[in-house]
Amino acid sequence: MNALTAVHPSLSRLFSAEWLKLRTMRSSWICAVAAVVAAIGGAVVQGLGYAGPELAEGLTAREAAADVLSSSSAVLQIAIIALAVLALGSEYTGGAIRVTFVAAPRRLRLMAAKALVVAVVSTILSALTLGLGLAAALPLLSRTSLTGVPFGTMLALLGVEIGYCLLVALLAFAVTLAVRSTAGGISLTLGVVLLLRVVVVVLDVGTKADLTSLTFPVAAMRVMTDPLSPALPVVVAWVAIPAVLGSLTLVRRDA
Amino acid sequence: MKPPGWYRGTTAEGHRGRMGAGPAVRSVADVIEVQELTKRYGVVAAVQDVSFRLEPGVVHGFIGPNGAGKSTTMRMMVGLDRPASGRCLIDGRPYRELDAPMRKLGALLDVQAIHPGRSGRNHLRILARTHGIAARRADELLEMVGLADAADRRVRGYSLGMRQRLGLAAALLGDPAALLLDEPANGMDPDGIIWIRSLLRSLAREGRAILVSSHLMGELAQTADRLIVLGRGRVLADAPVVELISRNATRTVRTRTDRPGTLEKLLREHDAAVALHPGGTLEVIGMTADDVAVLAHRNGILLYENVTVPASLEDAYLALTQNHARHLAGGSPQ
Numbered sequence A: 001m002n003a004l005t006a007v008h009p010s011l012s013r014l015f016s017a018e019w020l021k022l023r024t025m026r027s028s029w030i031c032a033v034a035a036v037v038a039a040i041g042g043a044v045v046q047g048l049g050y051a052g053p054e055l056a057e058g059l060t061a062r063e064a065a066a067d068v069l070s071s072s073s074a075v076l077q078i079a080i081i082a083l084a085v086l087a088l089g090s091e092y093t094g095g096a097i098r099v100t101f102v103a104a105p106r107r108l109r110l111m112a113a114k115a116l117v118v119a120v121v122s123t124i125l126s127a128l129t130l131g132l133g134l135a136a137a138l139p140l141l142s143r144t145s146l147t148g149v150p151f152g153t154m155l156a157l158l159g160v161e162i163g164y165c166l167l168v169a170l171l172a173f174a175v176t177l178a179v180r181s182t183a184g185g186i187s188l189t190l191g192v193v194l195l196l197r198v199v200v201v202v203l204d205v206g207t208k209a210d211l212t213s214l215t216f217p218v219a220a221m222r223v224m225t226d227p228l229s230p231a232l233p234v235v236v237a238w239v240a241i242p243a244v245l246g247s248l249t250l251v252r253r254d255a
Numbered sequence B: 001m002k003p004p005g006w007y008r009g010t011t012a013e014g015h016r017g018r019m020g021a022g023p024a025v026r027s028v029a030d031v032i033e034v035q036e037l038t039k040r041y042g043v044v045a046a047v048q049d050v051s052f053r054l055e056p057g058v059v060h061g062f063i064g065p066n067g068a069g070k071s072t073t074m075r076m077m078v079g080l081d082r083p084a085s086g087r088c089l090i091d092g093r094p095y096r097e098l099d100a101p102m103r104k105l106g107a108l109l110d111v112q113a114i115h116p117g118r119s120g121r122n123h124l125r126i127l128a129r130t131h132g133i134a135a136r137r138a139d140e141l142l143e144m145v146g147l148a149d150a151a152d153r154r155v156r157g158y159s160l161g162m163r164q165r166l167g168l169a170a171a172l173l174g175d176p177a178a179l180l181l182d183e184p185a186n187g188m189d190p191d192g193i194i195w196i197r198s199l200l201r202s203l204a205r206e207g208r209a210i211l212v213s214s215h216l217m218g219e220l221a222q223t224a225d226r227l228i229v230l231g232r233g234r235v236l237a238d239a240p241v242v243e244l245i246s247r248n249a250t251r252t253v254r255t256r257t258d259r260p261g262t263l264e265k266l267l268r269e270h271d272a273a274v275a276l277h278p279g280g281t282l283e284v285i286g287m288t289a290d291d292v293a294v295l296a297h298r299n300g301i302l303l304y305e306n307v308t309v310p311a312s313l314e315d316a317y318l319a320l321t322q323n324h325a326r327h328l329a330g331g332s333p334q
Helices: A011-023 A025-049 A061-094 A096-103 A107-142 A151-178 A182-207 A216-225 A232-252 B070-077 B120-130 B135-144 B160-172 B190-205 B217-223 B241-248 B260-269 B289-298 B313-329
Strands: B032-041 B044-054 B059-063 B085-090 B104-107 B178-182 B208-211 B224-233 B234-240 B252-257 B271-274 B280-284 B302-311
Touching: A011 A025, A011 A107, A011 B120, A025 A061, A025 A107, A025 B313, A061 A096, A061 A107, A061 A151, A061 A182, A096 A107, A096 B120, A107 A151, A107 A232, A107 B059, A107 B280, A151 A182, A151 A216, A151 A232, A182 A216, A182 B160, A216 B190, B032 B070, B044 B070, B044 B085, B044 B208, B044 B234, B059 B070, B059 B190, B070 B208, B104 B160, B120 B135, B120 B160, B135 B160, B160 B178, B160 B190, B190 B208, B190 B217, B217 B241, B217 B313, B224 B241, B224 B313, B234 B241, B234 B313, B252 B260, B252 B289, B260 B280, B260 B289, B289 B302
Parallel strands: B059 B208, B059 B224, B104 B178, B178 B208
Antiparallel strands: B032 B044, B032 B085, B224 B234, B252 B280, B252 B302, B271 B280
């Protein structure tokens, strides 16, 4: 292939371009560093809690490892949300999306490539940082003998949290696709992931209903522990509704 | 910043004159056809039934006042904006349906629409990857537009002229058959303007169809072969530059004489419009220089100077838009 050869922008080529785009953005690296710090920090704080006999009493090693990973991903998801939103929102902020649309006028294919990059990066980042967090917390757990979880069980626990972070990333991307703004994407996604549950818990008390199971974090965690649980359509709806609305706008609106 | 080099494959000649037919070194058969494009924002028609055709090897100037619909038309041509009706066909297909759009049409529409935190080199490499174009092509183009030394700097630190050069490099990445350039000389220094003029001529000589908008009419008059004039969202004229000027600009005769008052009176008696300037110079509209000379001779008036002032594109443009405004207001166009 000579330097001038040009071929059609396939999904794989767009993936390659979007990957380069993400890694040449300073904010991506800031998010990645924040993810490492958050994941390790969350795990160590939880590990320190279980290093004392008071909190560790009555816990199994499996429960302790699950709690460490859960605390780790609870803070990691904020960095993941920022990364997923910035991957798309930063292009809308300065109007760079127009240059992208001229190079890749088939917008749905372009967004599929972007979403794929966000999914892959979020998965790898979650796996690495959660793994590092768990490794940092294990010496703390060993002080109260909360170790010795079989490797397979440990991988399953890790898989649940990685899957959850992936779902959060896809939600953040879908929301940003719908609102086409970094600020809007971050605030709405954080609201759905962190605040909505708190509000709904209060509503549950007042209405005597189980609305909490319809919130994204609860439904997503249920799906990750049991993929065929009744929470699956709830998670699909949370991600698909903004994605479909965003895609319709993407195709119909002027750039 | 290094002085810009030349686009590989072109000859580094200067301006070859209007409608000059240099040998095409590139065979491009594609024609771009804009067919009755209309764009409405609410009840306001920003662009209305705009039709024109871009021919290979021709630099088409796209002129019109702010808000005439030039940028909107260009955005519709590359699928950024959806027209209310009409279409733009490139090689018989809309832009969005092209297999390798950057190969067919390169566009420079908004130089501010580049991520400020990314380097110029990475900006080009990202675009190149979408079409499987080798990364070294980006480096070649950075060299060509004179940005090699600034290639690894963040775009945030680029001047407007540098952003224009980067945008041009991006438009040329796919070695396209046609180019759409919205105000490419905006923000460039005089050297840059001369450079871009020569570059456009070279690219056209290779057989590319070029549409370039500018509010600098003198610049377009020197660069373009053909002009498409837009006013209030409509095409007012689509003709070669020379024809457009000769058809629309009012000819003025400048005369200096020993008896300006007498000559002025005589000219007015012959229905000419005359302006008498403080230095005794007369500007005459409605008579040729020959007619003025004959009239002066018959009345024993000595002329020191008697010349036809060359009509400019600005004159033609103003006449065209004024005629159109009168037409819209209900008067008859002249």
